[in-house]
Amino acid sequence: MSRLSRSDVAAVLSELEGLGNKRVREDMGKRFGIHTDKAWGVRMADMQKVSKAIGTDHQLAQQLWKSGWYEARMVATMIADPKQVTPKEMDAWCEDFDNWAICDTACFKLWDQVPHTWDKVAMWATSEEEFIKRAAFALLASVALHDKKGPDKPYLELLPLCAKAANDERNFVKKAVSWALRSIGARSNACHAATLVIATEPCGSANATERWIGKDVLRDITRPLVMERAAKRDKRRRC
Numbered sequence: 001m002s003r004l005s006r007s008d009v010a011a012v013l014s015e016l017e018g019l020g021n022k023r024v025r026e027d028m029g030k031r032f033g034i035h036t037d038k039a040w041g042v043r044m045a046d047m048q049k050v051s052k053a054i055g056t057d058h059q060l061a062q063q064l065w066k067s068g069w070y071e072a073r074m075v076a077t078m079i080a081d082p083k084q085v086t087p088k089e090m091d092a093w094c095e096d097f098d099n100w101a102i103c104d105t106a107c108f109k110l111w112d113q114v115p116h117t118w119d120k121v122a123m124w125a126t127s128e129e130e131f132i133k134r135a136a137f138a139l140l141a142s143v144a145l146h147d148k149k150g151p152d153k154p155y156l157e158l159l160p161l162c163a164k165a166a167n168d169e170r171n172f173v174k175k176a177v178s179w180a181l182r183s184i185g186a187r188s189n190a191c192h193a194a195t196l197v198i199a200t201e202p203c204g205s206a207n208a209t210e211r212w213i214g215k216d217v218l219r220d221i222t223r224p225l226v227m228e229r230a231a232k233r234d235k236r237r238r239c
Contacts, residue, residue, distance in 0.1 A: 009063040012050065016071045019046045034101045039070035047071055051078035058084040065093060070102065077106045082113035090120055097131035100172050104138050112142040118154055125161050130170050137165065137176035144183035148233070152191050155184045159198050166202055169209040178216045185221035185230070192230045195221060 017040050025041025028034040054060065054075070061080035064072040073096075090111060097103045111117065117139060124136035140162075144155055162184075165177050185195035195217065202214030220226060 009060060009067070012054070012060070012064060012075065013067060013069065013072055015050060016040060016042055016047070016069070016075070019043075019050075020071075032101070034070075034099045036070045036099050036102075038068050042071040044074075047074050048078065051075050054079050056081050062089075065096070070099075073102055074105055077102070077110045080110050082110060085110065085114045085116070087116045087119065090114070090116060094120075094124065094132050094135050095129075097135065100131070100134065103131050103135050103172075104142075107135060107139040108142045111139055112146050117143055118158075121158060122161065125165060130172055133165070133168070133170075134172045134176040137162065137173070137180040141176065141179040141183040144180065144187055148236075152188050155187060155191055156194055159184065159194055163198050163202075166210045166213045167207050174209050174213055178213050181213070181217045182220045185217065186226050188230050188234045190234075192221060192227060 019042045020040025021043070022041060024043055025039055028036075028039060028041065057079050058081040061076040064076040064079075067073075093106060094103075097106075111120070121136045121140050124132050124139075127133045127136070140155075140158060159181075162177055162181050165173065168174055168177070181195055181199060185192050185199075199214045199217035199221070202210035203218065205211050205214070
């Protein structure tokens with residue numbers, strides 16, 4: 001991609017369209033459960049190359065998002081500037097989510113770096129919309145994984161929110177709740193112990209979704225590797 005075209009939304013869209021592949025497009029839904037009406041079928045590696053060539057460009061990210069194309073929106077999450085993201089913009093993009101991949105990429109690549117995280121987790125967790133509610137827990141999981149030195153308190157305070165959502169049987173919500181709990185459980189000894197309590201109780205529940213989440217979380221956080229990682233993080237933060 002030439003330097004001149006980096007600020008040209010039409011050029012970026014044209015480049016992405018040219019990278020599209022019919023088989024990749026078909027596999028998105030069949031193999032990976034990524035369902036969207038506007039997609040060319042561009043491989044993730046190619047979207048990442050386009051994003052890297054552009055660099056950080058928040059205005060272009062906003063324009064790409066407005067195009068509605070799946071690949072353009074994925075690139076938008078990778079080139080947007082976390083420092084320029086506003087709460088209003090987060091809500092607007094979140095309302096556009098129509099599949100798990102764009103939801104998770106926005107959370108994992110961009111929103112885990114903005115200062116509005118905690119407010120949005122609490123707000124979106126009460127939504128009736130599947131992908132907005134997923135975003136709450138995908139964002140919580142992303143921050144828990146990337147925040148190596150922050151205090152445990154915000155995560156411990158949000159554990160009851162995870163417990164409350166554990167009876168949501170919708171596939172993309174329950175998996176995000178489990179992801180959030182597993183990520184918090186690996187942060188430190190205190191987080192591990194608290195998550196262990198939260199996850200153990202649902203295992204005996206009459207609700208199938210709660211049982212699934214409880215067992216899924218326990219299976220992961222009781223692995224020796226996870227417990228060792230939590231202990232090491234504690235040690236590094238004390239140093």
